[in-house]
Structures are given as structure tokens and as C-alpha cells.
Amino acid sequence: MSEYQKIILLANQILKNHELCYHCLGRLFSKQLGLSSNKILGQKLKKNFKSSQKCFICKNLFDNLNYFLKMMIDSTSDYSYRTFSVGTTVKPSIVDRDDYIRSHYKLMGVDSVKTDITKELSKSFSKKTKKILDFLDPEIHLIINFKNESCQLHSKSITFSGRYVKTLRGITQKQKSCINCNGRGCRTCLFHGISEFTSIEGIISQYIFKKFGGTTTKFTWIGGEDKSSLVLGPGRPFFVKLHHPNKRTSKLTSIDLDSIKLKNLKIIDKFPQKPIMFNSSIEIKISSKSTLDSQYLKKLKNICNDPVMVYEKSGKRFEKQIFSLSYKKLSLYNFSLFMKVESGLPIRRFIEGGDVSPNISDILNCKCTCEEFDFHDIEV
Numbered sequence: 001m002s003e004y005q006k007i008i009l010l011a012n013q014i015l016k017n018h019e020l021c022y023h024c025l026g027r028l029f030s031k032q033l034g035l036s037s038n039k040i041l042g043q044k045l046k047k048n049f050k051s052s053q054k055c056f057i058c059k060n061l062f063d064n065l066n067y068f069l070k071m072m073i074d075s076t077s078d079y080s081y082r083t084f085s086v087g088t089t090v091k092p093s094i095v096d097r098d099d100y101i102r103s104h105y106k107l108m109g110v111d112s113v114k115t116d117i118t119k120e121l122s123k124s125f126s127k128k129t130k131k132i133l134d135f136l137d138p139e140i141h142l143i144i145n146f147k148n149e150s151c152q153l154h155s156k157s158i159t160f161s162g163r164y165v166k167t168l169r170g171i172t173q174k175q176k177s178c179i180n181c182n183g184r185g186c187r188t189c190l191f192h193g194i195s196e197f198t199s200i201e202g203i204i205s206q207y208i209f210k211k212f213g214g215t216t217t218k219f220t221w222i223g224g225e226d227k228s229s230l231v232l233g234p235g236r237p238f239f240v241k242l243h244h245p246n247k248r249t250s251k252l253t254s255i256d257l258d259s260i261k262l263k264n265l266k267i268i269d270k271f272p273q274k275p276i277m278f279n280s281s282i283e284i285k286i287s288s289k290s291t292l293d294s295q296y297l298k299k300l301k302n303i304c305n306d307p308v309m310v311y312e313k314s315g316k317r318f319e320k321q322i323f324s325l326s327y328k329k330l331s332l333y334n335f336s337l338f339m340k341v342e343s344g345l346p347i348r349r350f351i352e353g354g355d356v357s358p359n360i361s362d363i364l365n366c367k368c369t370c371e372e373f374d375f376h377d378i379e380v
């Protein structure tokens with residue numbers, strides 16, 4: 001007896017006891033025969049049987065797939081993407097009946113009903129939309145829930161890198177979270193997690209939301225500055241991840257956004273995994289309590305010879321290098337300091353003295369105040 005004849009016998013035996021649809025019947029034997037279409041095999045095996053009841057396993061779910069396909073197409077209408085994948089949640093009773101048939105008739109190496117439904121939906125969706133099925137790293141992932149007849153969509157986040165230039169004082173780097181949801185995203189903030197767009201973070205986010213849609217943004221800054229600081233020259237680098245974007249491509253160039261400029265904004269593959277080391281060129285405006293002594297000012301240059309020690313309240317201490325230093329006396333009580341420093345040096349404490357050694361106040365032998373500091377370059 002050939003393999004196919006054996007299969008016909010078994011199929012007949014199953015069909016005598018259980019009504020099965022073409023898909024479910026064909027699926028039980030298609031892998032064994034190396035066939036790709038369960039439906040066609042099912043039709044062949046069932047040609048001498050009349051259907052009177054619903055499929056024992058799936059209750060004719062396969063006849064309804066167009067309804068779910070339409071749901072998938074509707075839910076993706078606001079998204080542009082190239083690749084997708086599909087996941088499904090099937091009623092446990094269907095899975096149980098499928099398991100029962102497979103074990104009762106000792107059918108090994110057979111796709112489960114859930115796998116088959118998922119495959120069918122993916123195939124039809126790809127055919128209809130011309131999008132590419134990608135299991136590993138899809139841009140859009142759809143989860144069809146057959147229990148409550150819903151379709152959930154997950155859009156893979158995108159990551160940008162860029163630099164910002166800040167030419168106006170009085171803008172903070174970070175935006176306060178929406179008070180209603182604490183940043184998680186709610187209806188009040190349109191799921192952005194922020195409801196105001198007055199900071200660097202807010203202004204950049206608003207621009208990205210406008211171009212790419214999406215829900216929340218997550219920033220990694222390469223250093224930070226005071227509200228009153230300017231960031232000049234090539235600007236400060238940053239990375240931002242946009243969650244749940246609607247669009248994934250757009251022309252990006254340098255752009256003026258009110259009080260900040262965005263430079264080199266581009267989409268990159270990955271959010272940086274490790275902290276990024278950088279050096280900053282800073283101009284600091286300093287005032288002193290007593291008149292500045294030129295003899296002491298001259299000593300400032302020696303700071304570059306050795307690392308500066310920074311002591312934290314936690315008991316930790318670390319070293320920071322100052323690569324270059326120059327100054328300009330502006331009046332008896334004021335001077336500007338120009339420095340290129342290693343990232344992480346606490347500027348204010350370095351000027352005013354506060355568990356940083358050496359520090360400017362100590363060297364000048366008078367109490368100094370850091371009035372403001374601006375960034376001229378940030379090198380990564």
C-alpha cells in the first residue's frame with residue numbers, strides 16, 4: 001500500500017467520526033506528503049464525504065478569515081511600513097480539540113491549527129498589501145485575537161541621532177512629564193507622556209511627532225547644560241527613540257525650530273548601548289567676591305597638568321582631565337574662563353568649590369560664583 005493510500009484510509013476513518021474542514025483535514029497530512037496547500041489536499045481527501053456540520057476542530061474559522069483580514073488592513077491604514085508579522089490568540093477549546101485529534105490518531109509532525117491560521121492570515125495579508133512577512137524583526141506586528149475579535153498593532157520603534165544648537169537662554173533641556181499620567185501616556189497628553197513642548201526635549205519631540213506620528217519619545221543626551229546656557233558651534237549630540245511610529249521615512253535635514261536648531265537628524269539602527277565619552281569646550285562667566293589678583297589668575301593654567309579630583313557624597317571619587325584653559329579678565333570682579341574638559345566635570349562645583357580639588361575659588365583665593373556657562377563644542 002502506498003503512503004497516499006494509507007493516508008486515504010486514515011482520513012476516511014477520521015471523517016467517519018469527526019467532521020473536518022478542508023484546511024484542518026489537509027493539515028493533518030500535508031507535511032507527510034510534502035504538499036504546501038492544506039486546502040487542496042483536504043478537498044481531495046474529502047471528495048466522497050458531504051459536509052453537514054461545522055468542522056470539529058475549528059468550527060469553520062477558516063471560512064471567516066476575510067473578516068479578520070479586513071480588520072488587519074483597517075488597523076494598519078495609518079501606518080507606512082515594509083515588513084510585518086502576525087501572531088494569533090485562538091480559543092483554548094479549538095486548541096484542545098486539535099490536540100485531541102492529533103494524539104488520538106497518532107499524527108506526528110503536524111502543524112497546529114493555530115500555526116495554520118497564522119500562516120493563512122499572513123499569506124493573505126501579504127498578498128493583499130504587498131508587504132513582506134518578516135518573523136525576526138518586523139516593522140509592524142499584528143496580534144489577532146479570535147476570542148474577542150480584535151486586532152492589536154505594535155509598531156517597532158525608530159531611533160534618531162542628531163545635534164541641537166541652542167541660541168536662546170531660558171530653555172531647559174528636559175520636559176516635565178504629563179501630570180496626569182506621569183509620562184506613561186494618556187488621553188490628555190495624546191499618549192505622548194508630555195503635554196507641553198517648551199524644552200529642548202519638548203521641541204524636538206513635537207517636531208518628530210509631526211513628521212512620524214508615534215506615542216512617546218525617550219532621549220539620551222550627550223551631556224547637559226543649565227537652563228541659562230547656550231549650546232553653540234556644531235551643537236550637542238543626542239539620541240532619541242520614538243515609540244510606536246506611524247511613519248518610518250521622511251526627508252530629514254537641518255532645521256530651525258523657534259529657539260533651537262536641529263542638525264544632522266537621521267535615523268540610525270540602534271540606540272547606543274554604552275555610555276558615550278565626550279569632551280566639551282566651555283565658556284564660563286565668573287564673578288568674584290573680592291578683587292581679582294592677576295598673580296593668582298596666572299596660576300589657573302597649572303590646572304591642566306593634573307587631573308581634577310571630584311568627591312561625591314556617596315564616598316565615590318573620580319578624576320577628570322582639563323585639556324586646555326585660558327581666561328579673559330573683564331573687570332575687577334569678573335572674568336571669563338575658556339576650557340576644554342572631559343565629560344562629567346561638575347562645572348559649578350569646579351568654580352565655586354564643593355568637594356572638587358583643585359577648584360577655581362581656592363586657586364584665586366577668593367569666593368567665585370559661576371554666573372553662566374555656554375558650550376562652544378561637544379566632541380564625541
Ligand SMILES: [Zn+2]
Nearest residue numbers: 021024055058
Ligand atoms: Zn477546521
Ligand SMILES: [Zn+2]
Nearest residue numbers: 178181186189
Ligand atoms: Zn498623560
